Amino acid sequence: MAKIAIVTGASRGIGRVIAKRLAKDGFSVVVNYAGSESKAQEVVSEIVAEGGTAVALQADISKPEDVQNLFAATKKQYGQIDVVVNNAGIMELSPIAKGDLELFDKTIQTNLRGTFLVFSQAAQYIAEGGRIIAFSSSVLLKSFPTYGAYIAAKAGVEGLIHVLANELAGRNITVNGVAPGPTGTELFLNGKSEEDIARLRNLSPLQRLGEPQDISNVVSFLAGPDGGWVNSQILKVNGGFAY
Numbered sequence: 001m002a003k004i005a006i007v008t009g010a011s012r013g014i015g016r017v018i019a020k021r022l023a024k025d026g027f028s029v030v031v032n033y034a035g036s037e038s039k040a041q042e043v044v045s046e047i048v049a050e051g052g053t054a055v056a057l058q059a060d061i062s063k064p065e066d067v068q069n070l071f072a073a074t075k076k077q078y079g080q081i082d083v084v085v086n087n088a089g090i091m092e093l094s095p096i097a098k099g100d101l102e103l104f105d106k107t108i109q110t111n112l113r114g115t116f117l118v119f120s121q122a123a124q125y126i127a128e129g130g131r132i133i134a135f136s137s138s139v140l141l142k143s144f145p146t147y148g149a150y151i152a153a154k155a156g157v158e159g160l161i162h163v164l165a166n167e168l169a170g171r172n173i174t175v176n177g178v179a180p181g182p183t184g185t186e187l188f189l190n191g192k193s194e195e196d197i198a199r200l201r202n203l204s205p206l207q208r209l210g211e212p213q214d215i216s217n218v219v220s221f222l223a224g225p226d227g228g229w230v231n232s233q234i235l236k237v238n239g240g241f242a243y
């Protein structure tokens with residue numbers, strides 16, 4: 001029987017490419033989205049057209065009842081859950097001095113509380129031998145101005161990864177984080193000038209932006225047979241950004 005993977009935020013960007021890669025790897029994939037239903041359905045159609053199995057399920061990861069329903073519906077449809085990739089996230093920027101509490105709360109709700117809620121359900125549902133993968137960011141290495149809320153949330157995510165890995169002792173389940181560097185998606189490109197993008201691109205010795213596929217390659221490794229001895233790690237996938 002095929003293994004089952006849930007990928008949150010799989011309607012666009014990095015999550016979309018992860019969903020398609022895991023389907024190619026042989027997983028039946030739950031393509032989660034918050035609002036982009038037609039895009040999520042498109043991902044499902046593309047997977048099915050390539051001979052894979054997938055279903056789109058809506059859930060806002062910051063809402064406990066949505067996350068509970070996502071896991072319950074997956075279990076009902078496929079019978080078990082083997083891999084959970086919590087990729088969904090937002091990035092809005094504002095200097096701390098501005099005190100934009102709305103932005104701060106929204107960022108923490110989606111990126112940190114969302115990860116906590118997904119981890120909680122994953123810990124309850126995931127099968128023995130399962131893999132849990134969450135998303136941090138390589139921007140933690142830089143502490144750029146205006147990234148306060150985002151970096152605070154992702155630092156919290158890294159803390160949760162190590163605690164959950166310990167809490168799942170004895171069940172042969174790994175919990176790891178992936179921390180991409182600048183990657184060419186809407187989240188990264190929105191609101192940035194050509195100069196901003198060029199400056200960030202050149203912070204990597206490889207002098208290009210990451211592509212979603214650079215990140216999905218590593219998620220595939222962590223989710224697959226070769227990744228089983230990697231546990232409680234944050235893998236920086238960034239072309240050498242920040243060194």
Ligand code: NDP
Nearest residue numbers: 009011012013014034035036060061088089183185187188
């Ligand atoms: P995008 O903005 O391209 O895509 C975000 C995805 O997350 C969409 O599918 C969106 O769904 C979903 N999403 C957003 N909020 C929620 C929510 N509350 N519940 C469920 N789904 C939600 O982002 P990226 O692909 O660039 O980012 C993916 C991950 O990688 C994030 O965790 C991000 O922080 C991290 N990252 C990205 C970097 C980059 O440079 N791009 C660098 C470092 C880390 P919908 O379409 O329905 O809104």
